Amino acid sequence: MDIQSLVRELKLKNDNKIVMLVADGLGGLPVEPGGPTELEAAKTPNLDTLAKQGVQGLSIPIAPGITPGSGPGHLGLFGYDPVKYLIGRGALEATGVGFKLGPKDVAVRCNFCTLDAQGNITDRRAGRIPTEESAPLAIKLRQVKIPKVEVFVEPVKEHRFCVIFRGEGLGGDVADTDPQKTGVPPLDPVAANLQNQRTADVARQFIAQARAILIDQPKANGLTMRGFSAAPHIPTYEEVYGLKPAAIAVYPMYKGLAQLVGMEIVGKPNTLAEEIDVLEQAWNDYDFFFVHFKYTDSRGEDGNFTEKVKMIEQFDSVVPRVMKLKPKVLVVTGDHSTPARLAGHSWHPVPTLLVSDTCRPDGQQVFGERNALMGGLGQFQAIYLMPLALAHAEKLAKFGA
Amino acid sequence: MDIQSLVRELKLKNDNKIVMLVADGLGGLPVEPGGPTELEAAKTPNLDTLAKQGVQGLSIPIAPGITPGSGPGHLGLFGYDPVKYLIGRGALEATGVGFKLGPKDVAVRCNFCTLDAQGNITDRRAGRIPTEESAPLAIKLRQVKIPKVEVFVEPVKEHRFCVIFRGEGLGGDVADTDPQKTGVPPLDPVAANLQNQRTADVARQFIAQARAILIDQPKANGLTMRGFSAAPHIPTYEEVYGLKPAAIAVYPMYKGLAQLVGMEIVGKPNTLAEEIDVLEQAWNDYDFFFVHFKYTDSRGEDGNFTEKVKMIEQFDSVVPRVMKLKPKVLVVTGDHSTPARLAGHSWHPVPTLLVSDTCRPDGQQVFGERNALMGGLGQFQAIYLMPLALAHAEKLAKFGA
Numbered sequence: 001m002d003i004q005s006l007v008r009e010l011k012l013k014n015d016n017k018i019v020m021l022v023a024d025g026l027g028g029l030p031v032e033p034g035g036p037t038e039l040e041a042a043k044t045p046n047l048d049t050l051a052k053q054g055v056q057g058l059s060i061p062i063a064p065g066i067t068p069g070s071g072p073g074h075l076g077l078f079g080y081d082p083v084k085y086l087i088g089r090g091a092l093e094a095t096g097v098g099f100k101l102g103p104k105d106v107a108v109r110c111n112f113c114t115l116d117a118q119g120n121i122t123d124r125r126a127g128r129i130p131t132e133e134s135a136p137l138a139i140k141l142r143q144v145k146i147p148k149v150e151v152f153v154e155p156v157k158e159h160r161f162c163v164i165f166r167g168e169g170l171g172g173d174v175a176d177t178d179p180q181k182t183g184v185p186p187l188d189p190v191a192a193n194l195q196n197q198r199t200a201d202v203a204r205q206f207i208a209q210a211r212a213i214l215i216d217q218p219k220a221n222g223l224t225m226r227g228f229s230a231a232p233h234i235p236t237y238e239e240v241y242g243l244k245p246a247a248i249a250v251y252p253m254y255k256g257l258a259q260l261v262g263m264e265i266v267g268k269p270n271t272l273a274e275e276i277d278v279l280e281q282a283w284n285d286y287d288f289f290f291v292h293f294k295y296t297d298s299r300g301e302d303g304n305f306t307e308k309v310k311m312i313e314q315f316d317s318v319v320p321r322v323m324k325l326k327p328k329v330l331v332v333t334g335d336h337s338t339p340a341r342l343a344g345h346s347w348h349p350v351p352t353l354l355v356s357d358t359c360r361p362d363g364q365q366v367f368g369e370r371n372a373l374m375g376g377l378g379q380f381q382a383i384y385l386m387p388l389a390l391a392h393a394e395k396l397a398k399f400g401a
Numbered sequence: 402m403d404i405q406s407l408v409r410e411l412k413l414k415n416d417n418k419i420v421m422l423v424a425d426g427l428g429g430l431p432v433e434p435g436g437p438t439e440l441e442a443a444k445t446p447n448l449d450t451l452a453k454q455g456v457q458g459l460s461i462p463i464a465p466g467i468t469p470g471s472g473p474g475h476l477g478l479f480g481y482d483p484v485k486y487l488i489g490r491g492a493l494e495a496t497g498v499g500f501k502l503g504p505k506d507v508a509v510r511c512n513f514c515t516l517d518a519q520g521n522i523t524d525r526r527a528g529r530i531p532t533e534e535s536a537p538l539a540i541k542l543r544q545v546k547i548p549k550v551e552v553f554v555e556p557v558k559e560h561r562f563c564v565i566f567r568g569e570g571l572g573g574d575v576a577d578t579d580p581q582k583t584g585v586p587p588l589d590p591v592a593a594n595l596q597n598q599r600t601a602d603v604a605r606q607f608i609a610q611a612r613a614i615l616i617d618q619p620k621a622n623g624l625t626m627r628g629f630s631a632a633p634h635i636p637t638y639e640e641v642y643g644l645k646p647a648a649i650a651v652y653p654m655y656k657g658l659a660q661l662v663g664m665e666i667v668g669k670p671n672t673l674a675e676e677i678d679v680l681e682q683a684w685n686d687y688d689f690f691f692v693h694f695k696y697t698d699s700r701g702e703d704g705n706f707t708e709k710v711k712m713i714e715q716f717d718s719v720v721p722r723v724m725k726l727k728p729k730v731l732v733v734t735g736d737h738s739t740p741a742r743l744a745g746h747s748w749h750p751v752p753t754l755l756v757s758d759t760c761r762p763d764g765q766q767v768f769g770e771r772n773a774l775m776g777g778l779g780q781f782q783a784i785y786l787m788p789l790a791l792a793h794a795e796k797l798a799k800f801g802a
Contacts, residue, residue: 029761033454062800063404064781065788069801082801083407089802345799347792348761370764379779
């Protein structure tokens with residue numbers, strides 16, 4: 001069954017508000033056998049209070065055993081089948097820097113590289129050129145002109161930048177030009193089929209002109225292209241759920257992901273506290289709020305258990321401000337687990353808490369992985385979280401007579 | 402979502418080893434209300450030690466309420482959708498006696514039967530003729546010659562044997578010839594459609610020649626045919642998982658099933674202890690080991706609770722030898738439940754234990770059905786067991802950026 005099609009049919013509008021607080025990479029692992037996870041070790045009095053009122057469970061982002069990247073992880077939370085709605089690397093990068101992709105766009109993630117006199121790559125990352133040097137170069141590449149194609153070039157960070165081609169008949173099935181090694185020239189952009197021939201030609205023209213523009217650069221005198229991708233066709237929150245959604249995030253990638261499903265980016269917060277400020281200010285203008293907190297994931301990626309615990313405690317500390325707004329439904333979850341012990345994303349299911357006055361209490365007194373295992377949500381696929389939130393917000397009609 | 406396609410894309414190679422110990426028909430039922438199941442009654446100190454380190458749960462072989470045969474039960478454990486990959490009875494039988502089916506083969510399971518002077522069946526199993534008498538007869542049938550078709554005849558056990566037709570344009574859609582009663586002649590092989598007409602003709606020729614060869618036999622002077630089946634097209638473990646898999650089993654059917662997914666059959670063990678000998682000897686040559694233990698199922702089928710408990714204890718006793726090899730991931734499970742109380746396969750989910758140093762502990766102290774119900778794996782479909790094992794063995798890349 002396609003749950004999203006069903007929800008689309010049953011959606012109801014009302015003024016109830018849903019808040020989804022995402023602590024990126026929330027789920028963890030004990031450092032020592034039998035020890036607590038990060039969430040279990042953290043002092044989270046506010047989340048524990050909510051655990052008594054709400055239901056908790058373990059969210060499976062994609063499928064058992066599958067470790068998600070940030071894109072699929074968030075799409076799942078947003079209720080979109082992450083395997084069906086694949087977002088290419090180029091599209092994700094463009095979206096991440098705030099570029100709004102349209103239906104005629106193909107986005108490509110590019111790296112500056114260093115070429116020798118023979119045109120062979122000597123450094124695939126242009127000596128990890130700093131952003132201050134690379135951004136002006138990316139902007140210089142906006143001089144490239146290709147007939148019947150609009151070209152956008154967006155600086156990203158260090159050696160990375162992003163190119164968007166806009167025109168008729170462009171497609172995303174073109175192979176990467178990064179040979180993944182030095183001592184050889186960049187590959188030629190090769191189309192996977194006839195339909196993508198034009199895109200490969202456009203890319204070839206871009207590369208030739210860019211090489212001419214960059215010719216005198218000491219480090220960044222060449223480029224490689226990766227992850228050609230057309231704009232993903234994702235139905236919006238308004239279309240699927242009838243919601244007017246706001247996204248509050250610090251990092252561009254998460255703003256980008258939210259934008260892909262039609263959320264409006266609200267405010268320009270730089271800290272979690274500022275994110276909650278934005279939430280308060282925007283409260284009357286939307287009925288769904290996605291609030292993204294990055295640092296639980298960052299400290300997990302660092303392999304720093306203690307710091308991840310602190311980040312979870314910081315996350316917990318803003319919960320009373322959110323509850324003061326009296327959302328009809330609050331969801332607290334993560335897009336995946338990032339156990340400090342693994343210093344990276346993992347496949348372990350994610351502790352998830354749903355609070356509303358229509359929860360059937362599950363007897364759990366605190367929020368954590370072991371409690372979630374016995375919680376009222378059980379183990380469930382992430383895509384069911386939105387239908388559950390909508391149900392508790394009385395935004396879903398009865399199915400069938 | 403097709404989890405196997407996803408896993409195929411994400412597979413990574415490394416030297417980590419996975420052991421899957423299958424105690425056939427492991428799951429059980431209490432004999433008296435409130436009593437223990439076979440697994441709960443058994444003294445399993447070694448599995449209980451592992452329960453503290455690992456995660457347990459209940460594996461649903463096919464779907465809730467569906468009782469699997471050995472074929473679908475094992476395919477599910479191996480990660481293949483058992484409803485998609487149907488293995489015909491003939492193919493299963495041929496594979497079970499070690500016959501390697503090719504793409505031009507159609508396998509048929511045959512029974513010797515006794516016919517009277519009018520050609521009517523008087524005994525559908527030829528008086529349960531012993532293997533010593535039936536095997537030479539089956540071999541005699543190798544004299545049958547059919548133009549443009551290679552014919553193979555393989556003895557099985559008692560009244561059972563197997564015929565494989567190899568040639569162009571053969572198919573598996575031919576109806577059984579066993580009328581399922583006595584006093585009537587065997588049915589004519591009837592093709593389901595034009596594409597299978599040639600196979601039906603070939604079968605008819607085989608039957609006619611076989612009758613002539615068997616004419617003087619007192620008991621086995623006729624035959625019936627069942628389960629016409631082409632070789633199933635199942636992708637191999639190497640193709641899907643990038644694994645180099647070994648199968649260690651005593652009984653031909655399980656070797657056959659393992660062979661169908663591309664496992665190599667290792668050793669010729671006759672006991673569980675010998676199976677572990679083989680595991681030790683083959684340790685360096687493979688990265689996945691399927692070890693099959695038959696007698697938990699056999700004693701369950703006998704309806705003998707006490708003896709099934711003993712078999713589980715015997716199974717438990719070899720666990721330390723397996724752990725001494727330090728597999729990265731150990732999976733202990735069954736292909737289905739065979740409660741002694743039901744004296745047969747059942748639909749009840751199967752207690753399953755996964756042990757690895759990346760498990761999120763679930764607080765369970767012993768391995769058993771009631772504990773599995775509260776375990777970290779929850780209730781899950783058997784086809785997710787391989788993805789989970791691969792994830793814990795670090796053999797799956799992240800999905801999406």
